Amino acid sequence: MKAVTRTFLFLFIMSTPFLNPSKGSSPTPPKDIIKESPAAFDTRMEWWRDATFGMFIHWGLYSVPAGYYHGEPVEGIGEWIMDHAAIPVAEYEEFATEFNPARFDAEEWVRIAKNAGMKYIVITSKHHDGFSLWDSKVSDYDVVDSTPYGRDLLAQLRDACEEAGIKLCFYHSIMDWHHPDAQAPHYPDYNSHKVNPEFPRYFENYLKPQIKELITRYRPHVMWYDGEWIPEYTHEMGVGLYNFNRRLNPDLIINNRIDKGRQGMKGMNSDDRQYAGDFGTPEQEILDGTSSFDWESCMTMNDTWGYKKDDHNWKSAETLIHNLADIAAKGGNYLLNVGPTAEGLIPEPSVERLAEMGAWLRVNGEAIYATEGGQPYHEGDSIRYIRSKDSATTYAITLEWPGSTLSLEHVHPRAGGQVNLLGHDKPLAWELQAGTTVIHLPPELQAPGNRPCQYAWTFRIDDRRHAVVRGDLEEVRLELVALADVDEAGLVGNA
Numbered sequence: 455m456k457a458v459t460r461t462f463l464f465l466f467i468m469s470t471p472f473l474n475p476s477k478g479s480s481p482t483p484p485k486d487i488i489k490e491s492p493a494a495f496d497t498r499m500e501w502w503r504d505a506t507f508g509m510f511i512h513w514g515l516y517s518v519p520a521g522y523y524h525g526e527p528v529e530g531i532g533e534w535i536m537d538h539a540a541i542p543v544a545e546y547e548e549f550a551t552e553f554n555p556a557r558f559d560a561e562e563w564v565r566i567a568k569n570a571g572m573k574y575i576v577i578t579s580k581h582h583d584g585f586s587l588w589d590s591k592v593s594d595y596d597v598v599d600s601t602p603y604g605r606d607l608l609a610q611l612r613d614a615c616e617e618a619g620i621k622l623c624f625y626h627s628i629m630d631w632h633h634p635d636a637q638a639p640h641y642p643d644y645n646s647h648k649v650n651p652e653f654p655r656y657f658e659n660y661l662k663p664q665i666k667e668l669i670t671r672y673r674p675h676v677m678w679y680d681g682e683w684i685p686e687y688t689h690e691m692g693v694g695l696y697n698f699n700r701r702l703n704p705d706l707i708i709n710n711r712i713d714k715g716r717q718g719m720k721g722m723n724s725d726d727r728q729y730a731g732d733f734g735t736p737e738q739e740i741l742d743g744t745s746s747f748d749w750e751s752c753m754t755m756n757d758t759w760g761y762k763k764d765d766h767n768w769k770s771a772e773t774l775i776h777n778l779a780d781i782a783a784k785g786g787n788y789l790l791n792v793g794p795t796a797e798g799l800i801p802e803p804s805v806e807r808l809a810e811m812g813a814w815l816r817v818n819g820e821a822i823y824a825t826e827g828g829q830p831y832h833e834g835d836s837i838r839y840i841r842s843k844d845s846a847t848t849y850a851i852t853l854e855w856p857g858s859t860l861s862l863e864h865v866h867p868r869a870g871g872q873v874n875l876l877g878h879d880k881p882l883a884w885e886l887q888a889g890t891t892v893i894h895l896p897p898e899l900q901a902p903g904n905r906p907c908q909y910a911w912t913f914r915i916d917d918r919r920h921a922v923v924r925g926d927l928e929e930v931r932l933e934l935v936a937l938a939d940v941d942e943a944g945l946v947g948n949a
């Protein structure tokens with residue numbers, strides 16, 4: 455299904471006049487990038503789809519005021535303080551002189567992410583405030599040239615990630631409140647509807663050179679753009695920038711905010727499928743069902759992305775684990791945010807929750823990584839279904855402890871197939887009762903302390919409906935039969 459959407463995209467790109475070098479600013483991209491086959495797209499996306507769980511890091515000068523301006527608390531998300539408190543550029547720049555994260559330890563951050571079961575890190579190379587976390591050659595407004603700290607943060611993270619086998623990725627803001635050719639003149643309303651006619655100059659001479667530095671020097675695996683809604687930024691720029699990125703690294707994965715296709719905070723592109731970008735970006739929400747596009751929900755653990763010292767509204771580890779299971783069942787990725795302090799520390803409440811997620815994933819990761827979401831993805835409110843890639847196994851994750859029996863309508867073990875609770879060594883007894891699978895949970899599992907994990911439990915089921923060879927026509931037939939079953943159960947159409 456994803457293959458079909460890609461076909462639409464590259465047919466559209468091929469027929470777009472601004473890719474003609476006589477009209478556009480960038481040369482015609484190599485054909486093998488633009489004409490990516492569905493199989494090549496799947497190959498490029500494979501590690502990302504398999505990863506499922508990543509760490510978002512919002513870090514920048516806004517961690518210095520930490521939600522306060524002239525001694526008064528400022529409403530709203532912390533990294534927007536320059537806009538929300540209408541701080542003039544020259545005054546905001548002063549935060550750089552106080553940015554000295556002496557306790558920053560790239561290896562420790564990467565350990566925290568890895569121990570949480572996260573496979574990739576997306577950090578703000580530059581947020582809307584325009585401040586860069588690396589040694590940019592086209593700007594002095596960066597951590598090396600304008601802070602007492604004076605060291606390249608992204609280089610340290612790149613080295614630590616490479617050492618640990620974590621994929622480093624960059625969030626990069628298209629909108630820039632600091633640059634005179636971008637949104638700086640819109641002060642006091644940086645995020646306004648005004649148009650700076652100089653924006654194409656910023657696009658060519660600042661945004662693109664910075665992106666080139668990032669991709670060539672730090673080898674990110676994903677470029678995660680944001681701030682694309684400003685009126686100065688056009689669909690043509692978006693497609694051009696997409697190709698610019700992929701020419702610098704053909705394997706790069708790029709989110710949909712590089713173009714103008716996303717619809718509100720849900721972050722999925724509209725159905726006409728004419729926009730650049732490899733995955734949708736629901737923000738602070740989870741899709742209601744599945745999608746034929748790849749997608750990733752980015753969410754905070756409290757109510758801010760950038761650090762705010764007064765925000766203590768932390769979600770519970772249980773909520774975060776349920777979100778992960780829900781997202782994985784619906785075929786998405788979970789990008790969970792931390793907002794480090796100006797000293798360079800990930801807040802302790804975040805570290806504690808991440809450790810709990812890691813403990814849960816060490817038991818249940820088999821159902822989360824390199825698995826496939828899809829229909830049926832749930833049964834009622836408290837059961838989520840996820841399938842192995844070979845379609846031979848279905849995982850039922852229960853978000854509440856089921857008691858002494860677990861009844862499943864939508865999944866039936868194959869005859870003689872095993873049912874296991876992940877983390878528990880003995881197979882579980884099961885039977886079919888009038889078409890319902892009834893799994894018996896032994897008494898020793900009824901005491902919470904005896905269970906292999908907390909918050910959600912995974913049942914691995916040898917599933918006869920899906921136990922067929924991929925690509926086989928018989929599989930297609932059986933899938934159709936299975937879907938028809940599901941349809942009768944009223945689940946199809948939830949997407």
Ligand code: H79
Pocket residue numbers: 531533534680683717718719737752759
């Ligand atoms: O980096 C974090 C935030 O600072 C940034 N995205 C996350 C990942 C961001 N969050 N919220 N906003 C930006 C608020 C912007 C909201 C809107 Fe819109 C911009 C409302 C109208 C224009 C979103 C984009 C809804 C429609 C277009």
